[in-house]
Amino acid sequence: MIFGAYACSEDDTQPTENPDSSLIANNSELADLLLRTSDVNNTSSIDCIDLLYPVTFFIYDSNQQQTGTQTVNSDGELLALLLSLESGTYIALQFPISVVLQDGTVVTVNSNAELVTLISGCASGGGGVPSDFETILTSGSWFITYFFDDEDETSDFAGYEFTFATDNTAQAVSATTTVDGSWNLTTSTTPDLILYFGESDPFDELDEDWDIIEATQDIIKLKHISGGDGTIDFLTFERTPNGGGGGGNTSDFVDNLTTSVWYVNLLEDDGVDETCDYVDYEFTFNANQTVIATSNSNTVNGTWSATSSNSGIDLVLNFEITGGDDPFEDLNDDWDVISFDAQIIKLMDVSGGNGGTDYLDFGRNPYQGCSGGGNTTELTNILLDGQWFVESYIDDGDDQTIDYNGYVLTFNSDGSVLAVNNNNTITGTWSVVTSGSGLDVNLDFGTAVPFDEFNDDWDVVTYTTTRVELFDVSGGNGGTDYLTFQKL
Secondary structure, eight states, X not given: OBOOOOOOOTTOOOXXXXXXXXXXXXXXXXXXXXXXXXXXXXXXXXXXXXXXXOEEEEEEOTTSBXXXXXXXOSHHHHHHHHHHOOTTOEEEEOSOEEEEETTSOEEEEOSHHHHHHHHHHHHXXXXXXXXXXXXXHHSSOBEEEEEESSSBOGGGGTTOEEEEOTTSEEEEEOSSOEEEEEEEEOOSSSOEEEEEOOSSTTGGGGOSEEEEEEEOSSEEEEEEEOTTTOXXXXXXXXSSTTOTTTTTOHHHHHHHHTSSOBEEEEEEETTEEOGGGGTTOEEEEOTTSEEEEEOSSOEEEEEEEEEEEXXXXXXXXXXXXXXXXXXXXXXXXXXXXXXXXXSEEEEEEEOTTTOOEEEEEEESSOOOOOTTSOOHHHHHHHHHSSEEEEEEEEETTEEOGGGGTTOXXXXXXXXXXXXXXXXXXXXXXXXXXXXXXXXXXXXXXXXXXXXXXXXXXXXXXXXXXXXEEEEEEOTTTOOEEEEEXXXX
16 A cells, blocks of 8 residues: 655645655554544554544545545544555545644644654654553542633532542442443553543543543543544543642632743644744733733733633733734633742633633743744834835736835834825824744735735745845735835
């Protein structure tokens, strides 16, 4: 059996021949990884990563001519497809596809190489399941502090104390009810926890094969990906009821939050690391429920509140937003408090839309992982110094520089920018931030033509004291725009 996975455009155009000369043969690395990912009965199966279905494959004959397509909707269907392929035939994945990592992060994959890296990486990492998991599970009692199945249903299990015995039996006991169940671990390299508590509501919701995200003496975090619609369920056990990762004590949490300053140490938005967007900011949470984020060139005001919910403590953040690409918009949410102490606050949010999971950490020290971010202060000071004009603007290959002839731009320290010619004054906003790819310049001129074309998050190519070169790759058609400012 030989099969290959190749990228195909998103417009469902079907290739007529293999576009990739690097075929993946039977027993090759990716072939083996895909089989181990889809075969739960394989003693070396990989459970630390899951494909989000449906996934489409193109099928080719020995002459590399396409003979058909097949869409698979589950691990079982994928395994059946792989095992049914005849010798000399090939298959090609239609990229992009999405996979879910052990911690619930959803990642978009665009190539064979990316898929190999993700699967082999998590497999070699052991999936984060400790070797003494059985001892942790069967020692003492547990309480469900978070259960999310399309919506938060933690309250359905309030008052129930769970115990897991070494003979693989389990019980959920309340003041008036006892529910018997069972538990098992799969024999895969990264074992799953199989729970069964019968068919009675709501305990039938727990009857799943759960991926183990994290396990310590105090907390067990699980996730399950539906084989039907691909939605993700989350289940958390802790040693005390309504823990929310921080013991459920809102007063202690508030005291900790409002003591001294904090820095964003992680912002992962649906699998994308955006931490460097906040690396220059120092956050102060005040007792009057206001919050201030301050950098050398900017101040962002907002509000916060901490509440108790069935899942524990929630931290609600609401920052003022300027423009369509303001990174602070990604912080505005109702965050579940996973854990907190004097040095770090860990938060999580599951999107009500696509089911993606976001993670936000605040720490006492600035994040140091933005070595490629560049010097925001230096570029900010350069733009503040003097007046500028648009030397060049290329919109997806179309030179539109003439539209900006005669305009003089002034970047002000309050975050405003003015574009002025003999007849017109256009006002917008600007900021310089760091991202994982380097420096970004955020521009927003609202609906004012023609400067509305500049409304975007621009990557900085290079800059000097008299010239700033930017580019942006469109999220729609993938075209690239180029913008250059020259100092007068």
